Amino acid sequence: MDQMLFLLIEGSRNLWRHKLTALGAVFSVFFTLLLIGILLVMNDNTDKLINYFRGKYKIEVFFNETLTNGEAENIVKNIRTIPGVRSTTLITKEDAMTIFKSQFEEDVMELLGYNPFPASCVVNVVKQKNRLLTVDPIIQRIKSIKGVSDVHYQGRLIKRIESYYQKFLKAITYLSGIVLIISIIIISNTIRLTIYSKKELIRALELIGATSLFIQVPFLVEAMLHGLIGAVLAIITLMVSVMFVNANLSVMYGISFELNGIVIALSLSGIGIFISLIGSQRAIARFLK
Amino acid sequence: MVFQDYQLLDDRNLFDNIALALHVIGDDKADIYDRVMESLDDVGLAGREKHFPHELSGGEQQRASIARAMVKEPELILADEPTGNVDPVVAYELVKLLEEINNEGTSVLMASHNYGLIKGRGHRIIEMQDGELRRN
Numbered sequence: 001m002d003q004m005l006f007l008l009i010e011g012s013r014n015l016w017r018h019k020l021t022a023l024g025a026v027f028s029v030f031f032t033l034l035l036i037g038i039l040l041v042m043n044d045n046t047d048k049l050i051n052y053f054r055g056k057y058k059i060e061v062f063f064n065e066t067l068t069n070g071e072a073e074n075i076v077k078n079i080r081t082i083p084g085v086r087s088t089t090l091i092t093k094e095d096a097m098t099i100f101k102s103q104f105e106e107d108v109m110e111l112l113g114y115n116p117f118p119a120s121c122v123v124n125v126v127k128q129k130n131r132l133l134t135v136d137p138i139i140q141r142i143k144s145i146k147g148v149s150d151v152h153y154q155g156r157l158i159k160r161i162e163s164y165y166q167k168f169l170k171a172i173t174y175l176s177g178i179v180l181i182i183s184i185i186i187i188s189n190t191i192r193l194t195i196y197s198k199k200e201l202i203r204a205l206e207l208i209g210a211t212s213l214f215i216q217v218p219f220l221v222e223a224m225l226h227g228l229i230g231a232v233l234a235i236i237t238l239m240v241s242v243m244f245v246n247a248n249l250s251v252m253y254g255i256s257f258e259l260n261g262i263v264i265a266l267s268l269s270g271i272g273i274f275i276s277l278i279g280s281q282r283a284i285a286r287f288l289k
Numbered sequence: 290m291v292f293q294d295y296q297l298l299d300d301r302n303l304f305d306n307i308a309l310a311l312h313v314i315g316d317d318k319a320d321i322y323d324r325v326m327e328s329l330d331d332v333g334l335a336g337r338e339k340h341f342p343h344e345l346s347g348g349e350q351q352r353a354s355i356a357r358a359m360v361k362e363p364e365l366i367l368a369d370e371p372t373g374n375v376d377p378v379v380a381y382e383l384v385k386l387l388e389e390i391n392n393e394g395t396s397v398l399m400a401s402h403n404y405g406l407i408k409g410r411g412h413r414i415i416e417m418q419d420g421e422l423r424r425n
Contacts, residue, residue, distance in 0.1 A: 002315070002316075002317065002318045003312060003315045006312050006318070010312075014300075017300040017301065018300065200299075201298055201299075201300065203296075204296045204297070204298055205298075205309075205313075207290060207292065207296050208290070208296070208309065208310050208313060208357065209310075209313050209314070210309075210313045211313075214312075214313055
């Protein structure tokens, strides 16, 4: 028990004893974890952003002027059965007039003596996660319904956003994978180098009769601390940056990045500690007989 | 074991270097302080426990390495050319120190190329050449 405690303390003291190499290891962990963190935040938030845009996709359907509110209501019911339609809102001739009045402060009835507005309806489409949203078939179905005179939607814009989003999703998936692999290599190599520089120390420990466990534990503790400190620094930097970006973005565009602090903190610390441990374990194993 | 090149750990002071030998054998923590201080005193390094190996002379480093071997209270000390890296005066002092240890009941087996240093001191000398015994 005493010995285990000694080895744990020894590991943390080694951090101070070998502060220069520790600095190198911590920095490489910090830098790569920060990169992973940025990708995680981006991944989380593009989802949020694209869903925000998708929430705005709406199709406006105008009916023939001659249609009564009742007939319009039937058509709306019909539209609601089309797959891909999330909700519909009927705007009756009277509603349209009220909207016009509130927006332009003119009473059409007084001006023209009759209500020129057709009934219309707003169609919201289903939100689809990670899948290209296709509105064209929905538009075609609506157009083919009798009594519909015109369909308005931001077709080209929607298509553009969707296709960029798909490309982005693909790119970010590959990029995350590559960054993760590179960071594993960088971190584990840095940690290995710090241990190579301790070759003499390992030899001296062997000569005074230390068991391989006795030699390894302080190194593993030290590596874990490298990983943890690097991760904590990366998490702090990430949070401060997101706060800074939000402070500026929300003023200009009313958009803010969300940061799932606990998930990011846990995953970054986990990755940091795990990779450091593996790197140091592999390096020590080379020196121990 | 005592080595020609001392094998002290550069990253820690004398106290931690010597205490390490006790930690390795899982000694009781409460005992360690007293035993290390006593052993430093025995080799004439009392008061130097906070010094790092690089702050000591070759002779002092070898004393520290002897203290590290002695602190475990072994029955036998193996010294592999302990005087190989020091000047003749220090070499003589180290041999005297090993003799004192021997007088207190610990066997010492020391390898040396310096015949002048060990002859005529009343100890058993075994001469080896090319891995063969030449004289006992």
